[in-house]
Amino acid sequence: MKTIGIDLGGTSIYGGIINDKGQILKRVDRETGKSVGADEVLRRISLVIDDLLKIENDIIGIGIGSPGFIDTYNGKVLTVGGNIEGWAGTDIKGKLSKKYPNHQIFVGNDANVAGICEGWIGAGKDFDSYIMITLGTGLGGAIYTKKQGIWYGQNFQGGELGHAILYPNGRKCTCGQNGCVEQYISGTAIEKLYFELTGKSLNGKEIFRTYDTDNNSKIIIDNFAKNLAIYISSLKNIFDPEGIVIGGGVINSKDYWWDLMVDSYRNYVNDPKGLEIVPAIYLNDAGMIGAGKLALDNMK
């Protein structure tokens, strides 16, 4: 059986035909477009779907991973639409179901579907319980147990790990709180903190690349690793999962911070044993594959 998996991000829409082993058989992508509005983003998603259906018409399930707080049972974006302007409140499933009446549409939060992928065929597949941390522009999360699947929470804000408060009265977050984890542990946070320290704008990659030559880069990245270790210590004590899987774009630079993060975790936590911390395997494809799996698991 095959499904379509769509990974919707602030910059690009990635779509793929996914088989029941989690392989991507065909890919299509398009720009999401800045400030184009929800209807235009939906139109671009359907162009990706149309292209994929032209290649493979024997498909009934379409899964979509979207940023924001997502009511996954009704396929709607709630009050927070992530980094897509005007996306909050969009009835993704309702609108796409009108265009594709013969297909079943499923929508999940982007970090949750990435977690579904890693648990299915990736770094979390041997864990009975794991927490996925996605370090990209922000910090996304998924909480999973084999018995219960993904934890969605009462208001579909379960696993919004980026908005736990790490430093009370700390840096202002886009969600309205102060001191959120995402403001210290994410690609954007690294860039902002570097700018505040030096007055110079470097992108994340440049900051990592100058770890050995620019002491300011080292300060920012070491702090990032230690903050992540503090947060993992809390997650261990709150959830006691078998594993923590760390993915997202920042994992590509893990050589600069992984060892310090693990050492710091061992220093900070009361009992470091019994938790495996592992890098994700699927990285950029996790959202697309996990969205396909969401459809595969829920089709009737």
Ligand SMILES: [Zn+2]
């Ligand atoms: Zn926040």
